Amino acid sequence: MDAESDTKPSWADQVELGEDDTLPPPHEDFDENKGTKTITEIKFNDDGKKVKIVKTYKIETRKVSKSIARRKTLKKFGAASGDPPGPNPANTYISEDVFFQFVRNMEHRADDEDDPLSKLKNHKMVSCRICKGDHWTTRCPYKDTLAPIQDALDGDKKKEEVPEETQETPASSAPSRPGKYVPPNLRDGGNRRGETMTPGRNRDDTATIRVTNLSEDTRETDLQELFRPFGSIARIYLAKDKNTGQSKGFAFINFHRKEDAERAIAGVSGFGYDHLILNVEWAKPSGNQ
Amino acid sequence: MGLGKKWKPLMLHGHERAVTQIKYNREGDLLFSSAKDQQPNVWYSLNGERLGTYKGHTGAVWCIDVDWETDKLLTGSADNTCKLWDCKTGVALLELGTESAVRTCGFSYDGNLIMFTTDKAMGRECELRVYDTRDEYQIKKNSPMWLEPQPKHKITSAVWGPLGQMIITGHENGDLCQWDIKTKDMNTRAMDHSKQINDIQFNRDMTMLITASKDTTAKLFDTETLELKKNYKTERPVNSAAISPIKPHVVLGGGQEAMDVTTTSTRIGKFDARFYHMVFEEEFGRIKGHFGPINSVAFHPNGEEYSSGGEDGYIRVHTFDKDYFDFEFEY
Known part of the structure; x- marks a missing residue:
């Protein structure tokens, strides 16, 4: 049995x-x-x-x-010792495809100090017609984005620049030449202590604008390029989808000065960017503050 | 930047933890690997078949070396021993105990002398030790023919020079020293690196050596004079560097330090192997694949294949394709 x-x-x-x-x-x-x-x-x-x-x-x-x-x-x-002849698939396998990437000068050129052209950069030999930078107009980074806006704004800018300078010069003891580094404590208003620590100062909503109708592919750097010509930017917040990292279509730009923000609204509102018409307006004060 | 043809590297997964060093034997048919797990492995380099493992260590194995005839294998471990194995059977032949972890080891050219260095740890100084394996007294009494304490800066990498006449050591402060085996003195010293030297490898005829350092560079030195010849710059620590035996190419492997890896993504971790032109010091290619820093790279002695072992525990064996051999550096 x-x-x-x-x-x-x-x-x-x-x-x-x-x-x-x-x-x-x-x-x-x-x-x-x-x-x-x-x-x-x-x-x-x-x-x-x-x-x-x-x-x-x-x-x-x-x-x-x-x-x-x-x-x-x-x-x-x-x-x-227990493996059969030939490669044991548990230990040896063929990996996914990889590419041998041929790269040329990818990371070295950027910080190449010996480049003769970079030495010339400090001397103003050429002046860009769009952003007044020291490069040819055709090479201007804002060539495609800002040429039309800037034309319209040029008039306003000249008017504004004059009073600015008259304000600044009496405050600083040494005549400040443009382009020269001035330590923060010698700058205009440097003797006012603890100013930056004042609460709420960093998140001053008065110079904040809201940009909507952005395309999904927009990145912070794009916004920086677009808005930098209007004045110095304190902060850029681009709303992004948590999972995909793509833009949600709106962003907040904090300028240091309210006048810059005003000009940015006037300049970029209704501007065509990436096949969409941008809408720029003052940001409403956020409710939770 | 152009994309070459697809490569299908072989992945060797015999280690459970980070690979610490890989080495081909002289003829290139075998690939030896050591890892932070306790068993060094040996593989057929052609098809990635595992020939065997060497069982006996009880700590991370930091270094591995094989002799000229592929007869014996030397491994140094954090279990405070340096072991000599029979390559073909995996049997341990000798064991030399130390007071701290063995960091680097190597066979002399003839395979008779062995060298290893120990860590500065547990109150012990870093030491460089040389034994003659033919002398039973030295082995049995564990009394090396040459013991050189390194009170200041510990040795982080060491190799035998050509014909076993010298030992070249890389230190944690970036010094590179050349020691004469006969006079037991330091011949020359190069202080070109600013941080620890992780790896030293020779070119084919051993006239030049390449060092990989934590100071984010790899440098090419003349073996005889330790004169700095070339400098390969990256933006991350370099863990290992190798010189192609047939082309004027060097490959650099590295990446962030293992302790920082979990806080950064693979994309910005820069874990790819990077190929530089040996003479022009310019990068011309890179290969992705590892998802941790590369700890060790090695060229096959025929120059047609190269392997890398990473912190991720994998060894990747890459066979170069026609595009690589056709590639001419423009200058």
Whole structure:
């Protein structure tokens, strides 16, 4: 009785054991013309589904030195001692595709101090017609975005610049030349202590504008480029989707000065940017403050 | 920037923890790897088949070296031992105990002398030790033929010079020293690096060596004079650097320090291997793949393949394609 049940389990046992026993053994095919070996295996995957695994190996014959050939016949040892001949798929597998990226001068040129052109940068040899920077107009970073706006604004700017300078010069003892570094304590208003620590100062909503109808691909740097010409920017907040990181279509720009913000509203509102018409207005004070 | 053809590197996953060093044997048919888990591995470099593991260490294995004939293997571990193995069977032949972790090890050219250095830890000084494996007295009594304490700056990498006449050590302060094996004196010293030297590798004829340093550069030195020849700049610590045996190329592997990895994404972690032109010091290519810093890179002795082992525990074996060999540096 015992012997019989060993050799031939009852059908009920077979059902309980599952179909593991009925899996066909791995099948090996060798194609001599192509020099490939194909191993076909049928297995259960983690979900309990039957899967067919086909592994194709290329069989190559190589001529090598005797010492290498001898080493090729070595018996596996250590943790690999139980492995079948050939690579063990648990340890050796082919990775996803990678590219060999050919790069040229990607990160070195930027900080190249010896560039003769960069030395000339400080001397104002050329002046951009768009942003008054020291580059050719055709190379202006705002060429595509701001040329029309700037034309309209040029008149206002000149008017504004004059009173600014008259305000600043009496306050600072040394005549401040443009472009020269002035330490913060010597700047205009530097003797007023603790000013920056005043609460609410950093989040001054009065010089904040809200930009809406931005395209999804907009980045902070785009906004910076767009609004920098109007005056110095304290903070840019671009609302982004948490998951995708794409813009939600609106942003807040804090300018240091209210006049800059005013000009930005006048200049960019209704401006076509990335196939959309921008809408710029004063930001409403946020409710939770 | 152009995209080359797709490569399909082999991934060798025999280690459960960060790979610390990989080395090809002289003929390049075998690739040895050590990791912070306790078993060094050996692989067939052609198909990535694992030949075996060396069982016996009880701590992280920091360094590995194989002799000229692929007969013996030397490993140094944080379990305060340096072990000598039979390459082909995985049997431990010798064990040399120390008082602190073994950081670097190496066979001399003839395979008779072995060198290793220990960490400055547990109140022990860093030491450079040289043994003659033929002398039973030295092995049994554990009394090295040369013991050189390094009281100031610990050794972080060391290699044997050409023909076993010198030992070159890289220190944690960036010093590179050349020691004469006969007079047991320091010949020359180069102080070009500002931070610890993680790796030293030779070119094919051992006339030049490349150092990889935490100061984000790799530098090429003349072996004989330790004169600084070339400087390869990156913007991250370099853990390992290797010189191609057939082309004027060097490959640099590195990335942020392991402790900072969890706080940065793979994209900005800069874990790619970077290829520089040896003479012009300019980068011309990179290969992504690892998702942790690369700890060790090695060229196959025939120059047609290179491997990298990373903090992620994987070894990636890359075979160069035609595009790589056709590539000519424009100058």
